[in-house]
Amino acid sequence: METEDPTPVTTLRVRAALVRPSAWTLWRQRPRVIGYCLACVLAVVLLTVLLLRSRPPTRGDLVLFAVLVGLGILQAELGRQVERVRRRLSGGPHVTMSSTWTFAAVLIVPPALAAALTAVLYLHLGLRSWYRLHRVPPFRTTNNACCVILSCYAAAGVLLVTGVHDMPTAIAVGWQGVAAVLGAMVMQFVVNAVVILPARNTIGRTPRELFGGWADNGLDLATLCVGVFNGVVLATLPGLIVVALPLVLLMHRVVLVSQLEAAATRDEKTGVFNPAGWRTRAEAALAHTERAHTGLGLLMIDLDYFKQVNDTYGHPAGDAVLKATAATITRSVRDHNDAVGRYGGEEFVVALPDIEPGDVAIVAERIRHAVSQLAVEVGTDAQPTIITGLSVSVGTATRPTTGSTLDALIAVADGALYQAKHAGRNRVVPGVSA
Structure with a gap:
């Protein structure tokens, strides 16, 4: 009689990867990424050995370390479902809550123990919260942990240079301690943001693509601020550290709500605004330009011969082309105030607030040229296919020249797009009011 193997598929996959290093996802990345990830691991190992020799932990340090490990794992367990949803919704940099504990460790225990805490918390996140998410391969979790450890070491270096080795010393020296702790917090924030960049397969060009939006960076700073307060509590009244747990869990849920709100306005396939989300942004932009007595540009963009792709x-290759086109349009507009949306199928729409009529055509032409240079890699790693020769047709409209309402501008731009398609495609046609 045949019985079903109760071992989860994920567990089998993890075991196979551990037994066969040749199967690691890391080796399928770009050489730059492979080299950088390995260099980060080597740097962490060497620095940890040196720091253990220069400042070995005491028994009291180990007790504080155990407390932070316990709280960090408990918080991760209680917020495991929230973390999994947040990670699934994350389309860019993902900020965990671990800094609330790791930065407290920087301020309380030797740097090597802060590194050990980071390793434990990320291992727990990988095994318990992210194991079902195919977009989080083990090498990514390992590299993220290494980058956090390096940022912890940089923060500890600030404390060392200022002569404030830990939080008890900072409390004793007053304002000098305040400056040292704030300097360490800023150092950890900056180093963590910068050191992760070379590990990405694609490095963005704009500050938002490189370092994330204000919400991501604000959350990162908030977790570091909570880490400061955790450090103060552990240095004065350690028993009160348990009150930090509800605060971190509440932060976690608030962030999830904001991510769900953002996801409701985004097109799942391309990451740009969906029609409802784009219309909300475009209506707000239109109202702003009316109050400011400035112009608004609108672009209707259609991917030529998409059915042939x-x-x-x-269809999976078509989805990749749509995503690449959306990313190219987003990079080609002026800044994050320009709202890019997917209007339907292979059609995109862009609202350009506070723009002169002559500049609308410049942005449209920049988008058209950028798409024509696209080379989209599809297929498998073993047999990749490069899709080139893509093009878009663009119709434009401007307020108040060709219309004063959003629907009127859409109608004008759509008519111009129709003309561009029938004139041979791969061109920009300005709209004319009826």
Whole structure:
């Protein structure tokens, strides 16, 4: 009689990866990424050995370390479902709550123990919260942990240079201690933001693509601030550290709500605004330009011969082309105030607030040229296919020249797009009011 193997598929996959290093996802990355990830691991190992020799932990340090490990794992367990949803919704940099504990460790225990705490918490996150998410391969979790450890070491270096080795010393020296702790917090924030960049397969060009939005950075700073207060509590009244747990869990849920709100306005396939989300942003932009007596530009963009892409390479390849096109349009607009949305199918729409009529055509032409230079890699790692020769047709409209309402501008831009398609495609046609 045949019985079903109760071992989860994920567990089997993890075991296979551990037994066969040749199967690691890391080796399928770009050489730059492979080299950098290995260099980070080596740097962490060497620095940890040196720091253990220069400042070995005491029994009291180990007790504080055990407390932080316990609280960190308990918080991760209580917020495991929230963390999994947040990680699934994350389309860019993902901020965990671990800094609330790791930065407290920087301020309380030797740097090597802060590194050990980071390793334990990220291992727990990987095994308990992210194990079902295929977008989080083990090498990414390992590299993220290494980058956090390096940022912890940089923060500890600030404390060492200022002569404030830990939080008890900072409390004793007053304002000098305040400056040292704030300097360490800023150092950890900056180093963590910068050191992760070379590990990405694609490094963005804009500050937002490189370092994330204000919300991501604000959350990162908030977790570091909580870490400061945790450090103060552990240095004065250690028993009160348990009150930090509800605060961190509440932060976690508030962040999830904001991510869910953002996800409701985004197109899942391309990451730009969906029609409802784009219309909300465009209506707000239109109202702003009316109050400020400035112009508003609107672009209707259609990917030429998209059906041929689906018919030739398959729908997964078509999805990759749509995503690449959306990313290219987003990079080609002026800044984050320009709202890019997917209007339907292979059609995109852009609202350009506070723009002169002549500049609308410049942005449209920049988008058209950027898409024409696209090379989208599809298929498997073993048999990749590069799709080139893409193009878009663009119709434009401006307020108040060609219309004063959003629907009027859409109608004008859509008519201009229709003309561009019938004139041979791969061109920009300005709209004319009826």
